[in-house]
Amino acid sequence: MRWNENDAKTYQSAKEYVDTAIIPLLPVAGGKEQEEAVRMGEFTSYLTDFLERQYTGRVYLLPPFTYLKEESTEDRLERLKTWTEHFKNQGFSHFLYVTSDSRWRQADARDLGELVWIPAFSLAEMDTNKRQQSIEQQAQQIIPLMTEKWS
Amino acid sequence: MxxxxxxxxxxxxxxxxxxxxxxxxxxxxxxxxxxxxxxxxxxxxxxSEFVSVGLSEDEVSEEPQRVDFSIELDDGWYSSEQSRSAWVLREGNEILALSPICTHLGCTVNWGTNEENPEEFFCPCHFGRFERDGTNIPGTPPTRPLDVYEVEVRDGMIYLGQINQRG
Structure with missing residues (x-):
């Protein structure tokens, strides 16, 4: 399911089937670091879009969790915890966070859910088919982490 | 005058x-x-525009194989390429192109990924199952067969058109 009205309606009627939330974690920065932040963001959204398309009926792709680069790890984690709690109370039982920002590697998010860090590469120069293939390849690494929780 | x-x-x-x-x-x-x-x-x-999927007629066998292709979509002012997939197989004399979208809640099904039922389409989300020709297996969540693409053979190559519902 995606963050739009139609899917939100479907979700209301099929709530018991959708138990997994995917949250992309996107850094935001201006100036010199902007380009890198954009690349991470683009890569992460392609990746999460792909996951959503494969598993539409069971996952809900939430809007990205964004933060400025200078926000400390503790603050970010605290906010992410609030998000997670909120959606946990709404009936989601599995959480998957996807990011390209290496600073999440130090964060201990084990009690929140599965945090996957995948280094970003530039997709801007690739044609559609090539992009599709490389995204699929990366996604194959994430999929088992998600599906093994289901069985 | x-x-x-x-x-x-x-x-x-x-x-x-x-x-x-x-x-x-x-x-x-x-x-x-x-x-x-x-x-x-x-x-x-x-x-009803047909798109070539880069597969020739004699490459199609009874074993379903996945083809990926992209179609041009117009949404308002915004035109984009969307990727689609299909499972192409031979059923008797006919060529069948199944849509991989599970008829339960829209996940993507795969052929033979469930070890217990290797000769079936399997949906990983809620374990829906479909037979080789796309018929849904009773007792699993989906309630109708997989949708099919319109198939056309031109000069021995497979072309796929729009998706239609069955049953």
Whole structure:
């Protein structure tokens, strides 16, 4: 399911089937670091879009969790915890966070859910088919982490 | 003919001009309405466009194989390429192209990924199962068979068209 009205309606009627939330974690920065932040963001959204398309009926792709680069790890984690709690109370039982920002590697998010860090590469120069293939390849690494929780 | 017959009275002149101008205005107003009523008929041609999937007819076997292709989509001002997949297989004399979208809640199904049922399509989300020809297996969440693409063979190559529901 995606963050739009139609899917939100479907979700209301099929709530018991959708138990997994995917949250992309996107850094935001201006100036010199902007380009890198954009690349991470683009890569992460392609990746999460792909996951959503494969598993539409069971996952809900939430809007990205964004933060400025200078926000400390503790603050970010605290906010992410609030998000997670909120959606946990709404009936989601599995959480998957996807990011390209290496600073999440130090964060201990084990009690929140599965945090996957995948280094970003530039997709801007690739044609559609090539992009599709490389995204699929990366996604194959994430999929088992998600599906093994289901069985 | 005498000059007199060609003379147009003021009244006649006004009638002619007003009818003429009025006619133009009426046509201007009616044309968009007629177009709108006919619009679906004019657009239907665009819907059934066939796309080559780069697979020849004799490559298709009883074993379903996945093909990926992309189609051009227009959404408002925004035109984008969307990737699609299909499972192509031979069923008797026919070529069947199944849509990989699970009819339960829209996840993507795969062929033979469930170890217990290798000869079936399997949906990883809620363990829906479909037979080789796309028929849903009772007792699993999906309630109707997988949708099918319209298939056309041109010069030995497979072309896929729009997706249709069955059952």
């Amino acid at each position: 005498s000059e007199k017959n060609h003379r147009v009275s003021r009244r006649q002149f006004l009638t002619y001009t007003l009818t003429g101008v009025g006619g133009f205005m009426a046509a201007g107003m009616l044309a968009p309405m007629v177009r709108m009523a006919l619009d679906p008929a004019l657009e239907a041609a665009g819907d």
